[in-house]
Amino acid sequence: MKRLLILAGMALSVGLAQGGTLTLYTSEILADVNALVGAFRAQNPEVQVQVFRSGTGEVVAKLRAELEAGNPQPDLLWFANEDFLRELAGKGLLRRIPPTVPGYPVQFAHGGGLYYEVRLLYNVIAVNTQRVREVPASWRDLLKPPFPSLLAMPDPNFSGAALATLGTLSQRLGFGFFETLRAGGMRIEQSNPVLQQKLARGEYGLAITTDFGVRQEVAKGAPLATVYPRDGAILVPTPIAVTSWSKNPELATRFLLFLLSPEAQRLFTERGYYPVMPGAPKPKGSPPQVVGIRARFADPETLSRFNALFGLRR
C-alpha cells in the first residue's frame, strides 16, 4: 500500500512536472536567451522558464555557494567555463543525455553527452581598420612590429575565452609567443566587451577577442574587421548541461534538444553565432569556411607564467 502511494506520488509529480518550471543559469547575452526561451515556450506553452543571467563569474560563484549550502537551483547550466562543468561532471552532478539528434557532430557532445555545444564561437584577430591598414593573416603574424604595440587581449584570469587563447597558443607556438608580444607592448584589458569598445574607438589597433562581439559592433558601423587566422581560429567552448539534481530532467532535456532544432539554430545565426548543425545558414558577413582549432585551456602553471610576465594578479 505504502509503495503504491509512493508510486502514485511519483506519477503525480511527473505529471505536474510536464507543466513545470525550468530554471536556467546562464552567462549568455540576455536578449539572445530571451529570444530562444520565447521560441521554446511557443512550442511548450505549459512550461515556465526562469532565467538567471549574469557574468560567468557571478553565475559560477552563485552556483558554488548554492552547492555548498546544499540547495542548488538550476535545471540547466549554460556558460563559458568548461573547466567548471568538467569539475561538476567529475562529481557526477551532470546528467548524461545520449547524442541522438541526426546530423549533430558527436564531438560537440562532450563525455558522451554530459554537456553540449549548441552554437560556435571563435577567438579571432579583430582589427580597427582605421588604425591598421595592413592586416595580419595568422597568429604568428602578430609578432611582426608594429603589431604587438597595437595589440590587446582580455585578462585570462577573468575571461574564459582568453584562458583558451593563452592555453591554445602557448601550446602551439610556445610560451615565447606571449613573451615577444609583451616585449613589443601588448596590453591586457579586463573583459571582451570592454576590450571591443576600446578597440572600436581606436584605443587599440588590434585585439585577440571573440568574433561574435566584433560582428555586432560592425553592424553598428564600427570600423572593425575580423581575421580568422590561417593557422586556425580558436573554438571557445560555451556548453550547456542538464544537472543531476534537476527535478525536471525531461523538460530540461527537451529545452537542450530544442536548441539544436532548425528554428533555434536559425536564431543563433541571426544573432551572429555560427550554428553547430551542418547545413544551417552562416551568420551575415562571416567567411563560409572557418579553420577552427579546439581550444585548450591554460593550465595553472602557464597561467602563473603569463601573470608573472604581464604583472597580473589573480
Next chain:
Amino acid sequence: MTRPGFSRSLSFPWHLPLALALAFPFLVLFVRGLPHFPSTGRDLDVILFSLVLAGLGTLLTLFLALNLAVLGRAGRVAGGWEALLLLGYLVPPFVTGMGLLFSLGTLGVRIQGVPGILLAWTLHYAPLAYLLLKPQVGLALGLLTTARVHGATGLRALRAFLPPLFPPLLVVGGTLYLALLGNFGVPAVLGLPERVYVLPTLAYARLLSPVAQDPLGEAAALGLWLALLALPAVLLTQNPLLEAKEPLLPPSRPLYRLLFALYSVAALALVLLGLLREALQNPYTGRWDPAFAQALGLPLVQKGLRNSLLLALVATGLLLLLGLALRPFPRLSKGIRGVLDIHYLLPGTLLGVGLILLLAPTPLYGTPWLLLLAYLLHFAALALRALEGGPGVEGAVLAGRVHGLSPGRAWWRLGYPLLLPYLYAGALLIFPLAFAEITLSALLYAPGAETVGVAVLSALNGGLYREASALGLILMGVAALALLGRPR
C-alpha cells in the same frame, strides 16, 4: 554627562546581540575565509596599496568638497546649481569611469592607472561629501563671521573656522574612505590595463580564478582584509560640538557662486561629454542616432526600472525609519553600525556569496525578498551615518525634557524636525545607490525579477555600450527631477 532621551532605560548592552545577529552573513564569510587568511601574505602589496589609494582619494575628495561647501554656502548657491553638482553622483561609478575615459579620449588625453582612478573617484564622490559637509560648513561659516566681527582676520579667523569642522570632516572622511575602499567599478575600468589592483578587483579575480583551489574561501580571505582596513573608519565617532541654531552667514558672494557653478558644469561635462556622445551619436559614423529608444526597448529595461524603483523606495524608506528609530540611542546605533559598515564595505559579490551560503536552504531564497534584505544590510550603515549628524538635536531634546516633555514627545516635537535636512541627505544618498545597484543584484536577483543594474550589466556584457550610456543618462534624468523638487 547623561545623554538626553531614553539612554538610561538602556543599561543592558542591546547592541551586542543585535550586532551579532546582523553579522551572520559576514561571520559565514569569516569562517570560509579564515583558513586561507595566512596565504594572503603574498597580497600584502595590494592590501597596502588599497589602503593608501583609498586614503589619498579620501583626502582629495574631502579637500575639494570642503571648498565646494564653502563656495556653496558663502555664495548662497541655489537649488539648480546644486542639483547640477549632485547629478554626477547619480550614475554608477563604473559608468563614470567609462564616461571619463571617453570624454578625455575625445579631447586627446589618455588617463589610466592611479591618476585616472583618483580623478574618477574625486569627481564621482565629491558631490556626496559636499552634501554631507554642507550643514556643518554653514555653522562654521557662522562662527567665522562672528570671529570677524570680533576683529579676527587671516589665520586667526581660520582658527575659528576649521576646528569645529574636524569632527564632521572625520565622519564624512570615514564614509568616503569606506566607499572608495570598497569600490570595484572604477579600478576595473581604469586600473587593470595599467595593472593597478585594489582589494575588490583582486577578490573578484580570485572568485573567478580558474586555478584557485577554493575560490569562495580565497576571495573571502581578501574580504577579511577589507574588513580589517575598514576598522579605522568604523571606529570613528562623532561628538556633537556645535550648538548654533541659525547660522549667521557672511554676506553673499556672487564670485563664490560663479566658481561653484563653473566647477559643477566642468565636472559634469567631463563625465557627460563621453556619455552624451555615446548615447546621441553613432561613435563610428558620427551620425545623429540617439540610443534612448533602443535602450528603453531592451526587454529588461522596463521591468528593471519598475523593480529597482520599488526596491530602492522600500529599502530607503525602511532604512531611514530605522535610522530615526535608533537616533535617540547613540550607543546602540553606533554599536550595530560597526557591523553594518562592514556590510557596506564588502564587495557586493562577497556579501552576496555570504547571503547565499546562509540563506540558500530557506524559503526566502530565489525570491525578491532576498535582494531587499541584501539592500537593507548593505545600505543600513549609510542611513545611520547620515542621521548621526545634527548638532543641536541632543540639546534641543534636553531642553524639551527640562520643560517637562516626555522623551518620546521631546524627540517628536524637537529632535526629529531638526533632523529633516539629514533625513533628506540620507534619502538622496541611499536611493540612487540602491536604484542603480549592480553587484549585489547581479548575484541575488530572483530569476525573472531583474533590476536596472542587471539591465545595465547585461547591456555592457553584450557590448551595448551606447544603450548603457543612454540608460545612465535616463537614470540621471529621473534623479534630476527628484533633485529639482527637493525642499530647500
